[in-house]
């Protein structure tokens with residue numbers, strides 16, 4: 001791969017999609033909902049003020065404040081002094097319900113079932129599923145995320161609750177046909193009933209949800225992982241994605257266990273196995289891609305498969321995926337948080353750190369690169385690039401605003417760098433999707449935050465207690481807090 005710079009730093013690319021810092025009164029939606037604009041000064045425009053106009057859920061104008069004010073006279077003004085505006089972050093790989101596993105699963109590696117015959121997901125009531133989905137959504141919104149690719153079994157149980165959060169959603173029913181009981185004894189068998197059941201659940205989800213909420217909700221196919229999916233499941237998932245004209249996502253090269261199993265059962269590496277069954281290509285988002293060899297990286301590029309680079313969870317597993325190499329061969333790079341975490345600011349920072357350490361580079365990637373991956377890159381991977389992923393006239397108004405005057409962000413010389421290196425989720429003060437505020441001046445408007453947090457705390461303790469009570473003979477390395 002071509003390392004971009006050795007010796008003196010090359011000039012930084014200007015990221016056109018980032019507008020900051022806001023330096024003048026910032027207009028807000030009028031009571032008549034005719035639109036709004038705000039005044040701001042992008043870093044590249046040091047003289048004068050710029051403004052952004054939003055109407056009907058879209059960005060309709062971007063230019064000098066006076067011009068915007070004249071064009072949209074009925075708009076309300078948001079005071080944006082000391083604020084910075086970014087395109088919303090798109091999480092291209094997550095499992096919201098895994099927020100229930102916080103504090104346990106970060107530290108024990110694979111397999112994530114920790115030796116239990118089932119995980120707490122299997123014990124969750126629909127009420128618990130809904131609460132943890134909302135808990136994840138809360139963290140996502142509070143950290144500037146405007147879109148998530150949610151991958152889970154039985155998403156229909158909580159899709160309605162999730163839709164009400166106002167987030168842009170890509171819902172993917174997680175399906176696999178490996179018999180889990182047999183697999184525990186080292187036998188790989190793929191019963192037809194699991195395959196048919198999974199495809200049916202996927203079809204039901206797509207028929208019900210794809211295109212809902214004015215197009216804010218879309219769907220994808222999601223065969224789970226190479227070792228848990230038969231060739232027939234992969235091929236039929238691909239056929240369904242083509243028939244519905246939707247995307248397709250799959251975990252790839254997530255663990256040594258996976259590589260070993262696929263080599264043993266299929267005789268090839270996981271990427272080759274996916275390719276042989278039509279499960280790579282521009283429609284596909286492959287998540288993780290941690291242990292790819294050179295032949296697999298080349299295949300990813302030849303097929304133009306998109307990648308969800310999930311560096312925070314990878315770092316917790318002691319590994320870093322070859323994001324730069326995958327980008328160099330032509331893969332679109334998006335970013336995701338995966339398990340136990342919905343903080344995409346942290347994901348960007350970890351991605352920058354992980355790549356610099358892996359490449360032994362003091363400069364590559366730059367903060368603008370990881371922001372690009374987490375916005376436009378994720379949007380392209382999810383098939384949403386024409387709608388979102390940057391602040392441009394004509395695109396949907398999916399964005400977040402930070403308080404740029406926090407001690408760890410000042411001086412605002414390079415606000416993108418300040419956010420990626422030093423930013424915290426709590427710097428995000430407002431979030432908008434489709435022109436609608438999900439969070440405004442620090443308050444989440446679409447979720448009863450106090451109620452969700454209180455219930456999630458109770459339910460999390462209860463779920464883990466139930467698992468331990470059900471399987472008292474399975475060794476568990478931690479001592480849970482006493483019953484409340």
Ligand SMILES: [Zn+2]
Nearest residue numbers: 095251287338
């Ligand atoms: Zn995952």
